[in-house]
Amino acid sequence: MAEEKKKLPYVLEKKNGWEVITSEEKAKAYELSDKYLAFMSKVKTEREFVKESIRILEEHGFVSVDKKESLKPGDKVYWNFRNKFLTAAVVGKEPVSKGVNIVASHVDVPHIDIKPYPIYEDSELAYINSHYYGGIKKFTWPAIPLALHGVVVKSDGEVVEVVIGEDESDPVLTITDIAIHIARKIQLGKNISEAVPGENLDPLIGSVPDTDLDEKEKDKVKKYVLKLLYDKYGITEEDLVGAEIQLVPAWSARYVGIDKGAIGAFGHDDRVCGYTSLAAILDIDGAPERTAIAMFFDKEEIGSVGNTSSASYFVDRTLADLLYLTGEPTDARTLMLAWDNTAVLSADVDAAYDPLWKGAYDPSNSPYMGYGVTLTKYTGSGGKYHANDAHAEFYAKMKKLFKDNGVVWQTGELGKVDEGGGGTVAGDFANRGADVVDIGPAVLGLHTPFEVVSVVDFYYSYKAFKVFYEKYTK
Numbered sequence: 001m002a003e004e005k006k007k008l009p010y011v012l013e014k015k016n017g018w019e020v021i022t023s024e025e026k027a028k029a030y031e032l033s034d035k036y037l038a039f040m041s042k043v044k045t046e047r048e049f050v051k052e053s054i055r056i057l058e059e060h061g062f063v064s065v066d067k068k069e070s071l072k073p074g075d076k077v078y079w080n081f082r083n084k085f086l087t088a089a090v091v092g093k094e095p096v097s098k099g100v101n102i103v104a105s106h107v108d109v110p111h112i113d114i115k116p117y118p119i120y121e122d123s124e125l126a127y128i129n130s131h132y133y134g135g136i137k138k139f140t141w142p143a144i145p146l147a148l149h150g151v152v153v154k155s156d157g158e159v160v161e162v163v164i165g166e167d168e169s170d171p172v173l174t175i176t177d178i179a180i181h182i183a184r185k186i187q188l189g190k191n192i193s194e195a196v197p198g199e200n201l202d203p204l205i206g207s208v209p210d211t212d213l214d215e216k217e218k219d220k221v222k223k224y225v226l227k228l229l230y231d232k233y234g235i236t237e238e239d240l241v242g243a244e245i246q247l248v249p250a251w252s253a254r255y256v257g258i259d260k261g262a263i264g265a266f267g268h269d270d271r272v273c274g275y276t277s278l279a280a281i282l283d284i285d286g287a288p289e290r291t292a293i294a295m296f297f298d299k300e301e302i303g304s305v306g307n308t309s310s311a312s313y314f315v316d317r318t319l320a321d322l323l324y325l326t327g328e329p330t331d332a333r334t335l336m337l338a339w340d341n342t343a344v345l346s347a348d349v350d351a352a353y354d355p356l357w358k359g360a361y362d363p364s365n366s367p368y369m370g371y372g373v374t375l376t377k378y379t380g381s382g383g384k385y386h387a388n389d390a391h392a393e394f395y396a397k398m399k400k401l402f403k404d405n406g407v408v409w410q411t412g413e414l415g416k417v418d419e420g421g422g423g424t425v426a427g428d429f430a431n432r433g434a435d436v437v438d439i440g441p442a443v444l445g446l447h448t449p450f451e452v453v454s455v456v457d458f459y460y461s462y463k464a465f466k467v468f469y470e471k472y473t474k
Contacts, residue, residue, distance in 0.1 A: 017372045017408040017456035018261070029459035033255075033263060036275050036458065040265040041252035045149045046298045047244070049107040049271060050086045053278055053296065054078065057088055060282045071325040073287035079318055084108075084298040084308040087318050090284050090469075092291035096322045097334050099341025100291040101472050102434070103280070103465050104310060104425050105273035105348065106300030109266070110134035110447050112141065112201055112247035114150075118240050119205065121222035126206035128173070130247060131198070134301030138196040140448050142177035146203050150245030152235045160233050162243075165250040172250045173203040203247060249449045256452050262369070262444075263458060268451040270300070272458060273347035273440045280465035291322060292469035300348075300425055310425035315432070341474055342434040345398075345465065346388065346426035349453075350374045351414050352442035360415050367442035372408030372460040375399070376438040379414065381421025388426030390437035397472075398437055405467045408460045412442065439464060 007013070021029070043049050062076040071077065071091045079087040086107075092100070115129040132138065147165025154160065165172040177196075178187055187195050209220035210227060217223070226237055253265035274296050281294045295315070298308040305311065319338050324330045353366040367374040377395055380387025402409045414421050426436045441457035 014371060014410065015408065016370050017454075017460060018370055020408060021456055021459070025459065025463075029455055030260075032276075032279060032462060033455050033458060035279075036272075037253040037255070037263065037265070039275055040267065040271065043271070044147070044248040044266065045111075045246050046084050046108045047151060048149065049274060049296065050080060050083055053086055053088075053274075054080060056278070056282070062088060065321060065325070068325060070327070071322070079314075079321070081312075081314045082308050085312065085314055086296040087293060088278070088281055089291055089293045089318075089322065090281060090288060091322070091326065092288045094290050095328055096291055096319065096326055097328050097338045097341070098290070099338060099343065099474050100293055100319070100322070101288075101469055102293045102295060102342060102344045102429070103273075103277040103347050103468065104295040104297070104344055104429060105277055105440075106270045106297045106304075106310070106425060107274045108134070108298045108301050109269060109271065110136040110301055112136075112146075112203075114240075114243065114245045114247070116241050118243075118245070119222055119225060119237070121219040124207070124209065124221050125204060126221045126225045127202040128205050128247070130201050130203070132201055133246075135447050137448060138198060138201060139192060141201055142175040142196060144174065144449060145172040145250040146174055146247045147172060147250035148245055149248055150243060152233070152239050152243040152245070154235065154239050160235055160239075162233060162235075162245060173205055173247065175201055175203045251450075255455075260455070262452050262454050264450050264452045266449055266451070268441075268443050268453050269349045269446055270347070270440070272349060272443075272453055273461065276458065276462040277347055277465045280462050280469055283466055284469055288470050289473055293318070297425060304425055304428060310428040315428070336433065339433040342429075342432075343394070343468075343472055343474070344426070344429040344434045344436040345468055346424045346429065346436050346438045347440050347461075347465070348424040348426075348438055349440040349443045349446065350376055350412050350438075351446045352444045352454075353412075354444055360419050362413065362416050365411070365413050366415075367410050367412030369442060369444065369454045370456055371410040371442075372457060373402075373410075373439060373464045374412050374442050374457075375402075375409050376412060376414075376440075379421065379423055379426065379438055381414075382418060385421075386423050386427070388424065388430050388436055388438065390426075391435065394435040395437055398439075398468075401467060401472055402464060405463075405471065407464045407467055408456075409464065410442075 065077040073093045075091045152160045206225040210224035249266045256262040256264040277294045297310045352369045378387045378389035430436045444452040
């Protein structure tokens with residue numbers, strides 16, 4: 001009988017998560033994945049993420065912080081700021097000034113917005129004037145079914161929620177592409193980034209004129225579309241000016257592969273981290289040692305600007321509220337001490353190694369589908385510009401925490417050094433003094449309308465967040 005080879009303690013062994021996951025954990029993974037599919041099929045804007053998450057939080061005993069005059073260990077509260085920035089917390093046993101454990105993710109995704117004057121007519125066809133949001137590949141958006149999601153605020157202050165294209169009986173919209181037969185000069189000969197200009201990302205919304213109007217009336221197709229919107233929602237063209245309406249793919253999240261080993265959806269980046277960190281904080285049993293916080297931001301995809309982003313003062317407001325409601329001083333120095341002692345997982349996705357596009361990756365430093373949650377030491381691009389580079393001490397603590405608690409993890413970078421790169425919300429927390437590292441599942445098709453993530457990586461992201469909430473101490 002051949003003698004077994006000895007394991008070499010000085011060599012890192014990488015294992016596929018599917019080969020080590022227990023049957024009990026696998027069942028949990030698919031139970032969680034089923035819920036995630038339902039969630040992602042319904043939630044397609046940051047406002048919808050916040051609204052649905054609040055519903056789920058309240059089902060699990062969380063209450064608005066505005067209803068609390070004080071907090072004690074084990075209390076569960078949430079903050080809703082402008083309906084786009086949500087924070088949930090489970091109060092821990094240790095004072096807030098000794099630091100808290102935060103999992104921070106963004107819930108905005110690349111999509112297409114409507115312009116302030118959105119509807120126009122050309123050649124007796126009605127279109128929506130659009131402006132894309134975030135880093136999209138423009139050529140991936142034409143010729144797919146699109147839905148409208150968003151809110152319209154009327155002049156009297158009434159907020160009207162708009163969803164068109166999700167119900168089976170609903171019509172959908174689409175951005176038309178040019179026929180290949182006549183595209184040689186106008187499209188096919190161009191650089192791929194210029195093949196579909198941003199101004200051509202206007203979806204078709206109508207083609208029938210309002211026959212009740214006078215024959216000489218102009219823009220009868222546009223006016224018929226406006227009439228239909230008025231009949232259904234009571235909104236006018238003036239109401240649409242300044243509305244927040246997004247164009248998103250009109251399809252549901254689905255399992256990918258006949259083995260159901262992956263999940264395909266619009267918006268994994270970064271709602272896969274948002275959902276798993278939400279699920280993890282819901283599953284905290286009792287009071288953790290340190291206060292556990294889940295934060296969900298807007299505007300990361302355009303540089304984390306504005307008062308609902310990770311750069312907002314409201315991040316500090318959360319800690320200040322916790323200090324105040326738990327009976328601690330709220331002066332600037334105490335707040336700074338709290339930040340100095342705080343640990344943050346910047347929960348965001350990475351780009352999974354894609355064997356169809358090998359040239360863009362460093363194979364030895366890329367995350368792979370199925371190998372667990374990705375712990376990314378630094379982000380940025382080129383020479384680490386605009387990167388958060390986690391300190392070696394904190395990175396080592398995370399490795400040990402995950403190893404000791406059965407979290408399958410890997411590491412990786414966002415492609416080759418000079419191929420590109422990207423940023424996360426990590427820098428905004430590092431600038432406040434906290435220890436921060438980036439973490440999340442690796443995704444195929446990142447920033448496309450249908451991204452793919454492994455079920456096992458999804459599960460180990462959830463487990464990593466739960467272990468961090470419950471067991472990390474300074």
